[in-house]
Amino acid sequence: MEELIIATKNKGKAKEFEELFEPLGFRVKTLLDYPDAPDIEETGKTFEENALLKAVGISNIFQKIVIADDSGLVIDALDGRPGVYSARYAGTDKDDEANIQKVLFEMKDVPEEKRTAHFHCTLALVVPGKDPIIVEGTCNGLILTEKRGNNGFGYDPIFYLPHLKKTMAEITSEEKNRISHRGNAIRKLSEHVQEAMERGDFLS
Ligand SMILES: O=c1nc[nH]c2c1ncn2[C@H]1C[C@H](O)[C@@H](COP(=O)(O)OP(=O)(O)OP(=O)(O)O)O1
Numbered sequence: 001m002e003e004l005i006i007a008t009k010n011k012g013k014a015k016e017f018e019e020l021f022e023p024l025g026f027r028v029k030t031l032l033d034y035p036d037a038p039d040i041e042e043t044g045k046t047f048e049e050n051a052l053l054k055a056v057g058i059s060n061i062f063q064k065i066v067i068a069d070d071s072g073l074v075i076d077a078l079d080g081r082p083g084v085y086s087a088r089y090a091g092t093d094k095d096d097e098a099n100i101q102k103v104l105f106e107m108k109d110v111p112e113e114k115r116t117a118h119f120h121c122t123l124a125l126v127v128p129g130k131d132p133i134i135v136e137g138t139c140n141g142l143i144l145t146e147k148r149g150n151n152g153f154g155y156d157p158i159f160y161l162p163h164l165k166k167t168m169a170e171i172t173s174e175e176k177n178r179i180s181h182r183g184n185a186i187r188k189l190s191e192h193v194q195e196a197m198e199r200g201d202f203l204s
C-alpha cells in the first residue's frame with residue numbers, strides 16, 4: 001500500500017487526512033508518527049508559501065512524497081484576520097481556546113449580518129524531483145457569539161453553517177469532510193495523487 005506523509009503535527013487535521021485518503025487506498029502517516037521531524041517555521045505571508053515551506057522541508061528530509069496543509073479562518077469584519085496567523089492568533093502557538101476567545105472579543109460589537117467568514121485550506125503536494133502542485137479549498141460560514149459543540153478542532157465551535165443550522169463542531173466528521181475547506185481541497189488533490197501512483201512516483 002502506498003504511504004502518504006502529511007507534514008502536520010495537528011491531530012485534528014491528521015484524523016481528517018486519514019478519513020479522506022485511506023478509503024482511496026493510501027496509508028497515511030503524519031509527523032505525529034515521526035516525533036523527531038523538525039518544526040518548520042511558518043515564515044510565509046500566504047497560505048501557499050507556508051504550505052510549500054512545510055511540504056518541501058519535510059520532503060527533502062524523507063525523500064518521499066509529502067503533502068502539507070496550511071489553513072486558517074478568514075473573517076470579513078476583521079479584514080481577513082486571523083488568516084495565516086490563525087494558529088498563533090492569541091500569541092502562543094496552537095492554543096485553540098485562547099484563539100477563539102480573542103476572535104470573540106474582537107467581534108463583540110459586530111452585528112449578525114456582518115459576521116461572515118470562511119475557512120481556507122491550501123495543500124501542497126511535493127513529489128521529489130517534480131514541480132510542486134498547489135490546490136485550495138474554502139468553506140463559508142458565520143462567526144457565532146459563543147461556542148457550540150465538541151467535535152472537530154480549532155475554531156470549529158464558533159463557525160456556524162447556516163444551511164445546516166449547526167456549527168462545524170456539532171456535525172459528524174463525515175459531514176465535515178463532505179463540506180469543509182480541507183475536504184474540498186483534498187478531493188481536488190486526490191486526482192494528482194492517484195496520477196502520481198499510476199506513474200509509479202511512489203516507488204522511486
Ligand atoms: O478545519 C478546521 N477547523 C477549525 N479550525 C481550523 C481548521 N483548519 C484550520 N483551522 C485553524 C486551526 C489553526 O489555528 C489554524 C491552522 O494553522 P496551521 O499552521 O495550518 O496548522 P497547525 O499549526 O495547527 O498544524 P501544522 O502546521 O503542523 O499542520 O487554522
Ligand SMILES: [Mg+2]
Pocket residue numbers: 042087
Ligand atoms: Mg502550523
